[in-house]
Amino acid sequence: KQEVTQIPAALSVPEGENLVLNCSFTDSAIYNLQWFRQDPGKGLTSLLLIQSSQREQTSGRLNASLDKSSGRSTLYIAASQPGDSATYLCAAMSLSGNTPLVFGKGTRLSVIA
Amino acid sequence: DAGVIQSPRHEVTEMGQEVTLRCKPISGHNSLFWYRQTMMRGLELLIYFNNNVPIDDSGMPEDRFSAKMPNASFSTLKIQPSEPRDSAVYFCASSLYYERQETQYFGPGTRLLVL
Numbered sequence: 001k002q003e004v005t006q007i008p009a010a011l012s013v014p015e016g017e018n019l020v021l022n023c024s025f026t027d028s029a030i031y032n033l034q035w036f037r038q039d040p041g042k043g044l045t046s047l048l049l050i051q052s053s054q055r056e057q058t059s060g061r062l063n064a065s066l067d068k069s070s071g072r073s074t075l076y077i078a079a080s081q082p083g084d085s086a087t088y089l090c091a092a093m094s095l096s097g098n099t100p101l102v103f104g105k106g107t108r109l110s111v112i113a
Numbered sequence: 114d115a116g117v118i119q120s121p122r123h124e125v126t127e128m129g130q131e132v133t134l135r136c137k138p139i140s141g142h143n144s145l146f147w148y149r150q151t152m153m154r155g156l157e158l159l160i161y162f163n164n165n166v167p168i169d170d171s172g173m174p175e176d177r178f179s180a181k182m183p184n185a186s187f188s189t190l191k192i193q194p195s196e197p198r199d200s201a202v203y204f205c206a207s208s209l210y211y212e213r214q215e216t217q218y219f220g221p222g223t224r225l226l227v228l
Contacts, residue, residue, distance in 0.1 A: 034216060043117070043204055043219035044156075089156065100146070101217065105155035 002027045002094045006104035013080055014112050021075040021107045023090035028068045031093040035064050035075050038087045038106065047088075048075070080111045117220035119205050125226045131193040134223045137186055138207030146217060147180055147190050148204040156204070162188065195227045 003026045013019050023033070032051045036044040048057045048064040050073070056065040063076040073090055089106040118137040126132055138145050146161040160170040162182045170180070177196070182188040192199055202224050206217040 036219075041222075041224075043221045044206075044217075046216040046218070049216050100144075100161060101158070103156040 002102040004102050004104040006107050010108040012110040018078050023073040025071045025092040029095040033066050033073045034091045036089045082111045082113045085111050119220035123224045129194040132195045134190040136188045136205030142207035142209050144208045146206040150202045197227045200227050
């Protein structure tokens with residue numbers, strides 16, 4: 001059964017800092033790895049989707065990497081801004097089993113101006 | 114497109130009452146997912162549909178929970194009878210072509226409080 005873990009659970013950084021959020025998964029047989037953003041009281045918004053054949057995806061100041069062999073993914077945020085404050089969740093889509101996406105519990109990011 | 118629409122946005126009810134949550138997926142999407150989010154357990158998949166057919170409901174906690182998708186543009190999640198431990202945020206999500214593992218688009222959620 002796939003399990004997804006995100007460390008740390010919470011992170012506070014000053015504005016302008018580059019930061020890395022970590023995600024690990026137990027079953028490396030995945031279709032893809034996805035990163036979502038959740039603002040307080042809102043739903044999830046997809047940020048990046050990395051197919052299993054890819055090593056990374058970039059969107060603006062965000063870069064996500066995937067290392068299937070080690071069961072890890074990272075989300076790199078460059079030049080952080082207060083507007084980046086949110087909870088970031090990663091989710092793995094496994095090849096086996098019926099569960100389409102297994103989510104981590106997220107990292108709550110606060111960017112201080 | 115208006116995105117995934119959920120109603121109500123907030124629901125407060127008393128233990129034992131029936132609760133019905135509603136979802137309208139994005140037009141053209143053929144997969145629909147119901148999730149529950151709590152602080153303790155995070156985001157959990159309850160059930161998902163492909164082309165209006167339930168594919169996997171192993172995440173449904175008990176027989177008190179049921180879900181239907183009578184057509185491509187509407188789904189309901191019903192809890193009967195409701196219990197305080199059902200208090201959570203319930204999300205509906207939809208995606209295009211599940212077979213291709215497309216990303217999911219989430220609604221704003223229904224915040225349920227059972228007293």
